[in-house]
Amino acid sequence: MNVRFDQPLGESQPDNPSRREALKMGGLVVAFLWLGGGAKVLGRAAAQGPVAAGDSAFAPNAFIRVGTDGAVHLVMPSIEMGQGAYSGQATLLAEEMDLGLDQVVVEHAPANRKLYANPLLGDQATGGSTTIRFCWTTLRQAGAAARALLVGAAAAKWKVDPAQCTVARGVIRHETSGRSMGYGEVANAAAQLPVPEKVQEKDAAQFALIGKPLRRVDTAGKVDGSLQFSIDLRVPDMKVATVKACPTFGGKLVAVDDSRARQVPGFVAVLKIDNAVAAVGEHFWAAKQALDALDITWDHGPNAQYSTEQLFKDLAEASKHGTPIPGKAVGNVDGVKGKALEATYQLPLLAHATMEPQNAIVHVRPDGCDIWTGTQVPARCVDVAAKLTGLKPESIVVHNQYMGGGFGRRLFEDPVEQAVAFARQVSYPLKMVWTREEDIAHDRYRPAYYDRIAATLGDDGKPVAWTHRITSGSVLATFAPGAMGKNGMDSDAIECAADVPYEFPNMKVEWVRHDMPEGVHLGWWRGVGPVHNVFVVESFMDELAHAAGKDPLDYRREQLQKNPRALGVLNLAAEKAGWGKGSLPARVGRGVAVAAPFGSYLCVIVEAEVSPQGEVKLRRAVAAVDCGIAVNPNTVAAQVQGGLIFGWTAALYNGITIKHGAVEQHNFNDYRMMRINETPALEVHLVDSKEAPGGIGETGTVMAFPALFNALFAATGVRLRSYPIDRAALVQGPDALKAVITQATDRAAAAKEGMA
């Protein structure tokens, strides 16, 4: 493929592969393409300026800086929040530049949409499992162009054919004459050459880095505490604030009595905004003590009586009486004859609970503003700061940082907005750190969903009609209103519901929009639309298999005959898990789920045990993954392992509930996380594939729910259609507890006898 570096990708070339791939990949990505956004792999002139990388003699595009000393700095368009994005992006650039990963220095990109927007998301944003899909072509092109220029400069100096030169670890060689030169030595000369119009990327057979389990670029500083997150930064003269916003959504601050807070050693100030108060101290502990000593009066506002019960009542009502927007229609589902089944699924609001609580350091001055934070949307942080301070966007600098988890939370800049609102009241740099309690109480929650799903089975047990009506709020409508469909459709709401891996002759998928009350904010959560839809679709497929009297894995296999990649992972997982082989103890069951989220194909099999009292234990899990070319297989496996645990955590324990308009959960004591002792043996098997890379960061989370719930059904015969898991519904029977007590009594008696 040929690329002109002075044209934006995705706009001038409507048929370029990355766009074509993206279009195949479903809702969220397609939605954002409607915005027409696009990262420009800009020429030299436009690229200079935003990054100060010291000596950067050679800067052919926005991503690469080579100094005369040979130092190579790579600027990362997608941020690092643990998913391995920096290592993946650096691998793509280093691969084409023939460098070792140890030879490059990675840098956070500055806020700059023109240079660093992700065309799949229409903004400078990291999310939707898009990084490698977005960078696969863009960064390899950028790297290949840089290499061509550097080699071209050396060849010109030597007066030889560039094609006769080779590069290894940043050293250019001309074998016939035995000459060699480092990248640094030709950086100045390469900078004088015109950026080539045509660059050839490597063939897969030539990959030296891609596909290897290379060590991540960011981990060395994470084993000795030296790598700093934004919460760790200290800037001269800064003070530390911690915040309490009105616990009731949409409520306001009325009055604060700070007389007790002023007695706290290290107290500095109390700052107020419309709906929150900040206590400022010389250090966090002083700020926290002062905050706890404030007597605050709130106006609880219009949501003071809002509750989870009301939320689900409203959703159910909207599902029945609202206006459905068509998402997919195949054939005609009405009047199809056969065995009819239907079910209702209800999914809760969820918090992100990143390990690093929300924080930012903001210094507002008359002439500008500096923001140190870890954000998935740096340019949006500039937008809100400009809006609040009245400063020009050019005078606002976002110093992005490594993130202690993102999971979608840091796609929302509300904490930065709040920090700016406080910081503009003071002259010193203000470091705002939320407590865990504040983090749980003021998240952008994964939407709650109410799904009605129905199917009709033919004589052979296969679905001949499939109807799925989803009812929920819309994240997309607030995050990127321009990406909503002309008919009002939110493509994220139906992603992986409208595009299931099976073929149904008659199918209807629709969405009813039900907005949350003012002040209750929804957000992207790891797995986005698919994390909801795959749970419902794959749970219901399991219901259909059992209704048809078939093995749930065989049932899926029958219906995946035209989908070789889905079939491939299904068969691989079945083989590795030993599906159908051996016998399992009582109340132990295996569940399977298969899906194709984010352009990848996964099948997960979970083996779970349910105690007579309804306690759930995951015994073993097997994941088979076909994500196309794995840029780093070790990272792919890590994302699937971690993604599964993220999903199981929510399945086992999570659900944000609201009472009197406020979140009822506070901290990890009542918003529990899965722990190591609950983690099953977990295998990940990657299919060797030559397909273009699919997304991976969210896939495990998507698969976790249905595989586990199907296992619980296999173990107990109880179908759960909501979470967190209702242990009471899984209790074996009224005699279960009695049996345990009898056994315990017997054991105690035996022990007593033994002692006597």
Place this chain on the structure above:
Amino acid sequence: MATMLTINGEQKSFDAPADMPLLWVLRDILGMTGTKYGCGIAQCGACTVHVEGRPVRSCVLPVGALNGRSITTIEGVAASPAGAKVQKAWLDLEVIQCGYCQSGQIMSAAALLAATPEPSDAEIDVAMSGNICRCGTYVRIREAIRQVATGQKVAPQTLPNEAPNQAAATGQVLSFVRVEGVA
């Protein structure tokens, strides 16, 4: 009131309220930010440090109760054999994702291995169950501790970035499974 502590072998003297948790002394007074704040109520383990070699949650430990004690933090754990081995295994098995909880994980693991050089899986789970990882790195934490304990490679290792192999296996399933048969 001046408090004296030995931190990573160095004498430190500072003024702090007696009820100030050690976590905030480390982070905000001494500028040692490797120890993390995650919950403030001893539920997540991100703030784990060693006091006299034992793992404790520094977010609930008033510094006034520690006068004269010896503290080890993530910045100094490499000085102990167990700590250095844990850090190496963490990198070899690519345990880390976001890394925010990993200071605490490494401190808990180093304390476990110093006290129990060959822990069983059950002992690993007990010792590490106080440390939450939101990225879900538990599988690899377990493997990395086993790798230190056994001295054998128990799972796929990262390749050194300095000299990547030229040959990559093709046409085969690449499995991330704990190697069986390693004690």
